[in-house]
Amino acid sequence: MRNFKIALAQFSPLVGDIQQNAENMLQQAHQAAEKGANIIVFPELALIGYPPEDLLLRPSLTGRIEQGLKHLAQAKNILIVVGYVHVDEEGKRYNAAALLHNGLIIGRYHKQNLPNYSVFDEQRYFEIGHQYLIFEHQGHKFGVLICEDIWVEKNTKQLKSLGAETILVLNASPYEASKPQQRQQLVSKLAAENDLRIVYVNQVGGQDDLIFDGASTVINQNGDVAARAKLTESDLLIVDFDAEKKQYLQQKFEPALDTIPEIYQLLVMAVRDYVNNSGFPGVVLGLSGGIDSALTLAIAVDALGADRVQAVMMPYTYTAQMSVEDAAEQAQRLGITFGIAEINPIVNGFMQTLYPFFGDSPMDTTEENLQARSRGTLLMALSNKFGNLVLATGNKSELAVGYCTLYGDMVGGFAPLKDVYKTIVFELAKHRNSIAKTPVIPERVITRPPSAELRPDQKDQDSLPAYDVLDSILYMYIEEDLSQDSIVGKGFDADVVSKVIKLVDRNEYKRRQGAIGPRISSRAFGRERRYPIVNGWKAGV
Amino acid sequence: MRNFKIALAQFSPLVGDIQQNAENMLQQAHQAAEKGANIIVFPELALIGYPPEDLLLRPSLTGRIEQGLKHLAQAKNILIVVGYVHVDEEGKRYNAAALLHNGLIIGRYHKQNLPNYSVFDEQRYFEIGHQYLIFEHQGHKFGVLICEDIWVEKNTKQLKSLGAETILVLNASPYEASKPQQRQQLVSKLAAENDLRIVYVNQVGGQDDLIFDGASTVINQNGDVAARAKLTESDLLIVDFDAEKKQYLQQKFEPALDTIPEIYQLLVMAVRDYVNNSGFPGVVLGLSGGIDSALTLAIAVDALGADRVQAVMMPYTYTAQMSVEDAAEQAQRLGITFGIAEINPIVNGFMQTLYPFFGDSPMDTTEENLQARSRGTLLMALSNKFGNLVLATGNKSELAVGYCTLYGDMVGGFAPLKDVYKTIVFELAKHRNSIAKTPVIPERVITRPPSAELRPDQKDQDSLPAYDVLDSILYMYIEEDLSQDSIVGKGFDADVVSKVIKLVDRNEYKRRQGAIGPRISSRAFGRERRYPIVNGWKAGV
Structure with a gap:
């Protein structure tokens, strides 16, 4: 030897x-x-x-x-x-x-x-x-x-x-x-x-x-x-x-990272490689003042540098002033290209064209989706004109239950948070803030109650259980393949569990048309979880 | 015994x-x-x-x-x-x-x-x-x-x-x-x-x-x-x-159908089962005056009956009067619910919002896509409000080369023609007309040169080779897995072949976000053709 x-x-x-x-x-x-x-x-x-x-x-x-x-x-x-x-x-x-x-x-x-x-x-x-x-x-x-x-x-x-x-x-x-x-x-x-x-x-x-x-x-x-x-x-x-x-012979090497910093670093790599290997000059994303887009923006800047990132805030009647302020603040802290594009003229155009069809029927999710789709189309127009890839900002919790608009906020070529539950989104945001002298994500973005701002005073928790509860149920159903009864057996409210599982099952069609995004879990939507869209399986047992 | x-x-x-x-x-x-x-x-x-x-x-x-x-x-x-x-x-x-x-x-x-x-x-x-x-x-x-x-x-x-x-x-x-x-x-x-x-x-x-x-x-x-x-x-x-x-013992049975009538019947079944098994009351689609939407409409009516089908014509500045007439004529022949929705106010809304970003930059596909996406969003709004499923009307030739707009004409839950090449679309349309006393698709829809009508005097053949050439190349590349050189060896123009193959390779990202549709070929896009999006394979050899 x-x-x-x-x-x-x-x-x-x-x-x-x-x-x-x-x-x-x-x-x-x-x-x-x-x-x-x-x-x-x-x-x-x-x-x-x-x-x-x-x-x-x-x-x-x-x-x-x-x-x-x-x-x-x-x-x-x-x-x-x-x-x-x-x-x-x-x-x-x-x-x-x-x-x-x-x-x-x-x-x-x-x-x-x-x-x-x-x-x-x-x-x-x-x-x-x-x-x-x-x-x-x-x-x-x-x-x-x-x-x-x-x-x-x-x-x-x-x-x-x-x-x-x-x-x-x-x-x-x-x-x-x-x-x-x-x-x-x-x-x-x-x-x-x-x-x-x-x-x-x-x-x-x-x-x-x-x-x-x-x-x-x-x-x-x-x-x-x-x-x-x-x-x-x-x-x-x-x-x-x-x-x-x-x-x-022993060499020096860096100690392994904790899970959250490790995931963050992997998401940065994922964005870097997807964008560069696809040959895009940079990325564009919609910045809403919420935590998902804030985190996506931070990841994008860490992956590509501020000069390759464009963000746009697209306010409508229901957008809080605080949201516009926070979006602008984050953009300024990160030094990216930032613009504001009011969507009122667009939504009004849609409402005008649709009036002969809708008449005075009451507002419902149709009108909420029009706002989201106006924003999605604007992002695609910026992408088409300047060549940047649109990053979708949705997270795994939303995609799981369909709390997102197909062709709206789901628009994009790559979805960095696609496999990241909302509770982990919070942890990643806090982690990113913790490693910079000046936190890149304004504190209020992390602490305020999440809202899609698609109708007056809307909060995510009006439609969904609290995110810690939701994510626990989702994890057991998706990652662990537990049945409805087993999850209820662990102490969760039966009606809530039943509702969440139905939403997951029903929204396969949305996920099927969503952007790809980096897999960080042991059961990511996409090639790893192959479910039929037309599906008569009933939760319960 | x-x-x-x-x-x-x-x-x-x-x-x-x-x-x-x-x-x-x-x-x-x-x-x-x-x-x-x-x-x-x-x-x-x-x-x-x-x-x-x-x-x-x-x-x-x-x-x-x-x-x-x-x-x-x-x-x-x-x-x-x-x-x-x-x-x-x-x-x-x-x-x-x-x-x-x-x-x-x-x-x-x-x-x-x-x-x-x-x-x-x-x-x-x-x-x-x-x-x-x-x-x-x-x-x-x-x-x-x-x-x-x-x-x-x-x-x-x-x-x-x-x-x-x-x-x-x-x-x-x-x-x-x-x-x-x-x-x-x-x-x-x-x-x-x-x-x-x-x-x-x-x-x-x-x-x-x-x-x-x-x-x-x-x-x-x-x-x-x-x-x-x-x-x-x-x-x-x-x-x-x-x-x-x-x-x-011998029983009487119907003779087998020829290929075109057989495909038609299968597409009708596919729409019927997808819509019914998903629990939709009916379908809605955009009728453009072109042959793809005309054929899709005929299939939908045969699958579900006229009372479960809504079509909408969404003209813009570049839409020919002939297109509006033909769409209305077909709707009337089939007895479906039909409406016209001008998209000018919507496109104007987008242009107004985008002006601070675009300035006076020349028009390009960005503006074409805005028209397509305005239509897609309108169809989704009708779907959201009335509960009908949107049928996407694109064909396999378009999807193969990306001659379609993501979140625009690609919008929909089911795409009946997804696996049907354009040349077969023509045959199916002629077949459907041949079996009715009054042809359901106005003759002019079949005979006029295909156009997306997204800019003045646009014809599909301005951007693409003639459909019989295109479909031959696509069939060899997709269904038969032939290389660029082999296809050129069969007598096709090298530049045309190279261009077509590049388009197929580059547009995987669009197809990945498209609606599902019935597989009728031996190599359908989707679960049967699993290609990476980021892909450094170069055609040639």
């Missing part, structure tokens, strides 16, 4: 851009080799990016992959372990790892455990692998696993029994709150139980609704963390193996 | 409503027994309806299923073969068939081939079955298969070798153009090759974007069709088996 250096190439591939990803990886391999690394490990499917979805069905995939691998294999004096799609002679696809050395593929591994639950559809695309891979380099025996494989204990045991001293795990493990801690506990436990080392390399960055936190880790055989890469950023982490001590 | 009667219970379960579906099936079993049927066969997963999606993950599923089966098992004097979800002692779920007789489950089959491609996610939910089921009734040996199983030839051969004389196939086979013919060819071939009979029972009706055509069939051992149930409607088909002739 000799001393060696291993490089963990935590980076953010652009899904589908095989050529650019290969070039990016080649540069990293050069850099790692220059720094004396003997091995470099890239994340799962790094060549095409995760998740590639139906791009995997395109017939030109095989040729592109071959070219990309060939390009990457040019790297000299370093062994490369890279995640890619292997298409065999029969056209079968595998979620694979290749060992590249001096221009040749010298080894290959096929992922054995293909997740097909939650956000994952891997059995739609890939065949199951049936063989382990062990290889020796620098007198050290390495085993290879890919993501889900490491969560199945027998794989680690099997590699140990085959002689592995270090397991290299290639991952594209989507973030959810407290997942980084869970992952680290798992790999530490596996390392200690099996008396081996684990090098865990994760993708980083946002890809549509999925976000990858990074936090790649090297674990020694006692279960201790020897090194950890950055959260939310690309990081080429190079770690020394000491042959005498038989372990990876 | 004795004579017997077999009932094919082709019906439309409501997804999720296990109790109602069980009661519905119990009534059908009673009815079949009264008519002397010895066996009744229901479709795949009939107890919960297909596809149940993530309702399958709810913990109360098992109890509901047990209650439903128990309810259905009350039927006396008839053997029931029913599709349901079997949850075993370990909590594993199977896509299963149960044999029920006099209150008892006397047999069970687990589907062996679980589709996890195209629109199917069955491996997300179900374990694979490993055993065949053969049972004897009335001195006749029956084998059981479920949907995808019949497409794998070895299953039929295996059942034959186990002695099966008739195979009962329980299906929820989603429609696509020419699928009914393919299915019948397949089962005829399998019956003839294996010298056995096939009873193919299919679900019927619309469920979100999936539509089921029915057309359940009984095939004799020579491959001939003995009986066939109705297209697009529930049908309790009872067929005699003659023990002496050793075959099912």
Whole structure:
């Protein structure tokens, strides 16, 4: 056994851009080799990016992959372990790892455990692998696993029994709150139980609704963390193996964040990557004086810088003066482009055109929705004219119960708070204020009772239970799949629970047309929660 | 072997409503027994309806299923073969068939081939079955298969070798153009090759974007069709088996339709079921004087009756007088509720509010989109006030290239033409006119050049290639997954092909927020074509 250096190439591939990803990886391999690394490990499917979805069905995939691998294999004096799609002679696809050395593929591994639950559809695309891979380099025996494989204990045991001293795990493990801690506990436990080392390399960055936190880790055989890469950023982490001590040498690393700061940082990354990878110059959003848009604005500014963010306050008759003041105040504190656009002429135009149809029928949610939709259309007009992406500002609690207007406040290409419950919105806002000398969100925005301001003196709590109660019920129903009876059994009012569940069930059609947004929970609306719109399931039992 | 009667219970379960579906099936079993049927066969997963999606993950599923089966098992004097979800002692779920007789489950089959491609996610939910089921009734040996199983030839051969004389196939086979013919060819071939009979029972009706055509069939051992149930409607088909002739007795049935009339009928069913199963009193749509809205209106009236359909013409400065006349003419021919709503005051309101932002910047698509979004908001206001569902009128060609306005003409809860290319829209319109004494769509709507009328003298063909060229390219790129080079190789202009493909790729974000609509192709946008929004794949090779 000799001393060696291993490089963990935590980076953010652009899904589908095989050529650019290969070039990016080649540069990293050069850099790692220059720094004396003997091995470099890239994340799962790094060549095409995760998740590639139906791009995997395109017939030109095989040729592109071959070219990309060939390009990457040019790297000299370093062994490369890279995640890619292997298409065999029969056209079968595998979620694979290749060992590249001096221009040749010298080894290959096929992922054995293909997740097909939650956000994952891997059995739609890939065949199951049936063989382990062990290889020796620098007198050290390495085993290879890919993501889900490491969560199945027998794989680690099997590699140990085959002689592995270090397991290299290639991952594209989507973030959810407290997942980084869970992952680290798992790999530490596996390392200690099996008396081996684990090098865990994760993708980083946002890809549509999925976000990858990074936090790649090297674990020694006692279960201790020897090194950890950055959260939310690309990081080429190079770690020394000491042959005498038989372990990876300890490096300094930042301690893990608490959940709220961690979520905040991930949301910032999500906005940054969605906007930049889609090629937008910046974003525009409606600032209402409420907490959701205030938090969204803070995230956007942290992600893109004030000069790439435009906000507009769109008051109507029912908008409180306090709301306009608070919106303007926040815009000024953050130094963004800010404007005010009265919607009265627009709403009046709609009412005039609709009069022959409506006559003197009483006002109802129709008129409230007209205000929201006038605002949505204004934001889209600003987006169309100046090219900025509209950020939708709705939160998970609202989307769950449909307390939002389709084509109104739901307008937007990306919804940063889509998977964030209202109670967490408050915590995130307080957190953001706590880390600045001058709080960026005016205190009153956080303390005043939430209101949609779509009719006189409206408060959210006129229509909905208090947010702590609502969010508890929603969490049990959505994240934990509990039935109505079980939730009532935990001490919640039966009528309230029944009403909330009915609202969740009935509003699937709205959510289906909503913007995507970063997943931070263990059950996000979207690809993770696939419910029929026409649905006769009745809550109760 | 004795004579017997077999009932094919082709019906439309409501997804999720296990109790109602069980009661519905119990009534059908009673009815079949009264008519002397010895066996009744229901479709795949009939107890919960297909596809149940993530309702399958709810913990109360098992109890509901047990209650439903128990309810259905009350039927006396008839053997029931029913599709349901079997949850075993370990909590594993199977896509299963149960044999029920006099209150008892006397047999069970687990589907062996679980589709996890195209629109199917069955491996997300179900374990694979490993055993065949053969049972004897009335001195006749029956084998059981479920949907995808019949497409794998070895299953039929295996059942034959186990002695099966008739195979009962329980299906929820989603429609696509020419699928009914393919299915019948397949089962005829399998019956003839294996010298056995096939009873193919299919679900019927619309469920979100999936539509089921029915057309359940009984095939004799020579491959001939003995009986066939109705297209697009529930049908309790009872067929005699003659023990002496050793075959099912021939019944009269309607010949299969040609593709265009078949698609038309399926679209009518899709609208009928979506609207009725969602509990809407009726529909409202924008009638522009163009062919898409004209066809959508005809479908809506055929699905729901004129008294449940409201249309509104929303002219602006650029709307031709001819368009208003044609819209009014069609409304009058069909006898629907019709109104005209000028959008000028609304668009002016927007322009006034936006002037401080836009100044005197030149007009561009921003202003065009304002018109479309004013119309979308008006339709939603009518929907909110009167409770009718908005039908979106866009077609597949538009949605593919993004020639449509998000939150504008894309507004709606259901999009009947979502999976219908423009060239097929024309054929469907001509077909609908051909079957009425007075054509319901004014001739001029079909013959004039398509225009969005969002700027003076605009024609679709100013921005897009001719629709026959566009649709050919789209079909090759979307349905056939051909690369840009391959399409150019078939004789299409390289610049045109490149432009079209770029548009398809770039407009995924619009489609993601669009309404669902009935799938009639072999590659519909939506759950069948899962593309990333942020996507670095470049066409070319």
